[in-house]
Amino acid sequence: MGIMQTRDLTIKIQNKDILTKINLSFLTGKTTAIIGPNGSGKSTLLKALSGLNNNITGQVLFENKDIKDFSKKNLARNLAILPQDPSVPADLTVGELVQYGRFPYQRWFSRNDKEDQQCVKWAMQQTQIEEFKNRFVTTLSGGERQRTWIAMALAQKPKVLLLDEPTTYLDIAHQLEVMQIIDRLTQKYNITIIMVLHDMNQALQYANDLVVIKNQSVFAQGSPQKIVSANLLEKVFGVTADFFINRDGNKVLVPISLVK
Numbered sequence: 001m002g003i004m005q006t007r008d009l010t011i012k013i014q015n016k017d018i019l020t021k022i023n024l025s026f027l028t029g030k031t032t033a034i035i036g037p038n039g040s041g042k043s044t045l046l047k048a049l050s051g052l053n054n055n056i057t058g059q060v061l062f063e064n065k066d067i068k069d070f071s072k073k074n075l076a077r078n079l080a081i082l083p084q085d086p087s088v089p090a091d092l093t094v095g096e097l098v099q100y101g102r103f104p105y106q107r108w109f110s111r112n113d114k115e116d117q118q119c120v121k122w123a124m125q126q127t128q129i130e131e132f133k134n135r136f137v138t139t140l141s142g143g144e145r146q147r148t149w150i151a152m153a154l155a156q157k158p159k160v161l162l163l164d165e166p167t168t169y170l171d172i173a174h175q176l177e178v179m180q181i182i183d184r185l186t187q188k189y190n191i192t193i194i195m196v197l198h199d200m201n202q203a204l205q206y207a208n209d210l211v212v213i214k215n216q217s218v219f220a221q222g223s224p225q226k227i228v229s230a231n232l233l234e235k236v237f238g239v240t241a242d243f244f245i246n247r248d249g250n251k252v253l254v255p256i257s258l259v260k
């Protein structure tokens with residue numbers, strides 16, 4: 001049994017069906033990638049998993065309990081989400097932003113400053129941003145900024161980290177950097193990662209499990225190395241692709257053309 005499940009999760013927005021009867025289970029301490037065409041409902045699914053979408057029918061379960069039964073703070077101690085395009089106030093330093101991640105642990109009558117500081121330090125170490133601590137977030141490069149957002153989410157000390165396209169806008173080296181941070185979080189700290197990705201090769205290389213969304217439903221779920229095939233790419237994205245085996249023995253793909 002995975003750390004999170006959806007049961008007949010259905011989402012309509014303004015009377016339009018976005019997701020219909022989604023039944024998924026997410027592996028504990030592993031990385032799950034969610035892929036699918038633009039507009040297929042990936043971000044909507046991620047938001048629903050985080051409890052940010054109240055407009056759902058069906059259930060989202062965290063450790064077998066409906067997330068509706070968690071207080072906001074308690075949920076935030078377990079689940080952290082990094083949206084696609086977070087915006088940052090102009091006058092916030094890296095250290096201050098990461099500190100915000102501690103909000104779910106702070107109470108008006110007692111602040112556990114030492115633990116807060118330790119968690120902030122740990123989060124900044126994991127994402128290698130300690131040297132930027134006193135810089136304004138707005139002055140960072142795209143890669144540094146993305147690591148800062150991840151650090152803020154990590155400061156929450158979540159069991160599950162939800163990431164929406166964490167490598168968009170990054171060059172290939174910084175994409176790898178983010179994926180390696182993610183890898184370490186699962187392997188060393190048993191954090192469960194659920195992320196929306198567009199890059200199928202990143203999913204093939206880094207995800208333990210893949211969820212493919214198409215036409216408001218789950219088209220397939222399973223090990224990416226097993227389920228990604230020419231047939232799947234044709235049916236889901238309408239493209240033909242060639243496959244190769246890389247030096248690690250993993251499948252990689254090269255998209256070739258649109259299916260006529």
Ligand SMILES: Nc1ncnc2c1ncn2[C@@H]1O[C@H](COP(=O)(O)OP(=O)(O)OP(=O)(O)O)[C@@H](O)[C@H]1O
Pocket residue numbers: 013014018036037038039040041042043044045
């Ligand atoms: N607040 C909203 N109001 C109206 N429609 C919405 C709203 N939020 C999402 N939608 C619609 O729901 C559908 C799914 O959107 P979503 O952002 O989840 O897709 P996605 O798979 O993440 O897309 P992309 O790959 O382009 O980021 C889209 O048709 C979108 O226009």
